[in-house]
Amino acid sequence: MPEVIRFGMRGTLVRVTGGLAGALLLVLPWTSLSAQWDQDSLWSVWLDEGNNDTVRLKALSTFTWYGYLMSEPDSAFHYGQIMYDYAASKGMKREMAYALRGQGVSYKLRDENSTALDYFQRSMELSEEADDLAGVAGSLNNIGMMFFEQGDLPRALEYHGRSLELRTQVNDVLGIGGSFSNIGHVHLALGDLDKAMEMYRRSMKVWEESDFDQGKANAEGYIGSIHMQRKEYDPALEHFTRSLALHELVDDRLDMAKTLTNIGLVHLELGQPAIALVKCRESLDKAESFKSILEQMRACQCCYGASKALGDKVQALRYLERATALSDSLHSEEVSKKLQRLEFARAFRTDSIARAEKEQRVALQNEAVVGRIRNRQNLFLFSSI
Secondary structure, eight states, X not given: OOOOOOOSOOOBOXXXXXXXXXXXXXXXXXXXXXXXXXXXXXXXXXXXXXXOHHHHHHHHHHHHXXXXXXXXXXXXXXXXXXXXXXXXXXXXXXXXXXXXXXXXXXXXXXXXXXXXXXXXXXHHHHHHHTTOHHHHHHHHHHHHHHHHHTTOHXXXXXXXXXXXXXXXXXXXXXXXXXXXXXXXXXXXXXXXXXXXXXXXXXXXXXXXXXXXHHHHHHHHHHHHHHHHHTTOHHHXXXXXXXXXXXXXXXXXXXXXXXXXXXXXXXXXXXXXXXXXXXXXXXXXXXXXXXXXXHHHHXXXXXXXXXXXXXXXXXXXXHHHHHHHHHHHHXXXXXXXXHHHHHHHHHHHHHHHHHHHHHHHHHHHHXXXXXXXXXXXXXXXXXXXX
16 A cells, blocks of 8 residues: 555645735635545545545545645645546546646646646646536636736636636535635735725625635735725734634644735834744745745745844845845746737637637528527537636
């Protein structure tokens, strides 16, 4: 039996985050969010060939995602590959797409965005072939985040909007909450604070009704960010503090780093640079352990501001240089080119369908047999996606 890698804790399944504002990915496993997990039991379910394929893959999927959520993306990717290979051998495209999407998120967490985009695109293609609208919605959501991080906000809003439509269509409650959050991030980046706050509060309502601690933790942070934009520092600190407590409850180190940076920035604005430096150094340590380029960059920016306010010019310059180098590595020309190619391919497919429909109409009219119009279900499905 292969070694079962230990991930350090037992608990309930939580979430996935990333993006410039901690955008919620929500590419969640099939298992219940409230289910307790046991690594030995899950591995036994996977190894038992007497179980049906769906049950075995569910167990392996949960195992994979716990590895990812417990800050072991390499191990999670490894088990995700086992899941993909097995699903491929059985021709299970929906499950293959799911495994690819999870592997893409593992790359996304390490800020290897170009590779992550490849996985998201492959996953979406398989979901389309399997008529899995929830899977397509998940990939649309993740690609929307890629546009967001590349600064293409209109495209990001389009993809998140399409994802929300599909999630609403299939009643994916947690996915709907994630889409509200991501749409809020785009409006925040566009400077529409009122619209962003509306989206964040709608996501908070979803999380509260679902009793989803990780979602509530994120929403608290998002609402805090709006207060911070409005220079309402006391309520911002209150929301960030509640967010940090919830992230600690579920042992979410990446979002702990993000929230600690936010708390540090509030203290910086309140004229308390010494406290800000302590918080942001703590954030930097956590971000380094998770190998998150984005959160390292944000922490360095905060440390730069705090060091400068404290009069330590040498240290301030060191943090500034590091933050600049990290920022340059995030904005990848390669990712931008891939996103452009993705859009071109989508437009080409749409144009091809339009031309085919026109030609078919002409042919039918010439033959005077309009009543023999063929079923266009797949075309309509593609249009809705």
